[in-house]
Amino acid sequence: MSDRIKDAVISEAKSASAVSQDVLKSGAYLYPFKGIIYFATHKDLWGPFVSRAGRTISLGVGVTTAMFFFTYVPQMAIMAFTSGPxxxxxxxxxxxxxxxTITNLLSRSFLVEDALLDTFDGTLIARDQEPLVAQGRHVKPQSGGKYAVARLGKVLSRPFARLRPQAVMRSLLYLPLNLIPVVGTVVYIAMQGKRVGPALHGRYFQLKGWNHQQQEEWVTKHRGAYTGLGIASFVLEMVPFASIAFTFTNTVGAALFAADIEKATA
Structure with missing residues (x-):
């Protein structure tokens, strides 16, 4: 396990400099913050979040309590050697x-999957992307003041996969990197960002009708943009007790990114 972490750190360090310039040039790291503003100013997108907030907060409190009970003292003992007083x-x-991180993994897979799907599709509709959304679900005509989420009909296909054991193990495996002051945390965030970025566009790729190979080619071509998107999103979701809210605003930001891609390539 330690060798695997070591290899991951070395690999990440080698690729960091090459990707960093592309991350900055793409500007995609700004979309999670655009998502916060857009979500805050569009009340019609709040429904899915409000419907899941209570259960997710309860999950977060339970996970945090258990983590402090079982892991705080051992980790403090280890960090006494690296952080001193x-x-x-x-x-x-x-x-x-x-x-x-654990709360986010569990909530995404068991509590907020449908809500995130509605949030992503609703944002696309709000950005005039009805034809794209119609590839994956029924879209109701705009009438009687119906906007965004209220116009979403039956889902024809679902892109968000359930919790994968390997994904959980990989995330937990790299958590000890945070025990290394500064450098370890930076590497951990970069590694998670590379994973999170493409995952945020899972729904977009499905609506486009792309197969796995097409998705891989697109992500590889725009690696800097997706890494930037993922890093910014992951950092926001690391904020204690606010991660559930940022999970939804990050989804809005990813949808805004997809809408801009569609307009740029139209």
């Missing part, structure tokens, strides 16, 4: 980060 504070922040 600040070990107690550093360990607390680490446990909060780990709890947020």
């Amino acid at each position: 600040l070990a107690a504070v550093s360990a607390a922040l680490l446990v909060l980060s780990e709890s947020s």
Whole structure:
């Protein structure tokens, strides 16, 4: 396990400099923040979030409580060697980060899957992408003041996969990187960002009708953009107790990115 983490760190360090310039040039890292503003100013997108907020907050409280009970003291003991007198504070922040990551993995797979789907599709409709959304679900005509989410009909296909054991193990495997001050956390965020970015466009790829090979070719061609999108989204979702809200605003940001792609390639 330690060799695997070491290899991952070395590989990430080698590719970081090559990708960093593309990340900055793409500007895609701004979309999660655009998503926050867009979500806050479009009340018609709030429904899916409100309907799941209570259960997800309860999950977050349960996970955080368990993590502090079982992992705080051991991690504080380890961080005493790296953080010195600040070990107690550093360990607390680490446990909060780990709890947020675990909560996000569980909630995405079991609690908010349908809500995120509606949020993504609703945002596309709000950005005049009805024909694209119609490839994956029925879209009701605009009448009687119906906008965005209210116009979403029956889903024809679902892109969001259920929780994969390997995805959970991979995320948990790399969590110890956070024990390395600064550098370890940066590498951890970069690795997760590369994973999260393309995943945020899973629905978009499905609506486009792309197969796995086409998706891989597109992501490879725009690696910097998706890495930037993923890093910014992942950092926001690491914020303790606010991760559920940022999960939805990140979904809005990803949909805004998809809408802009469609307009640019039309």
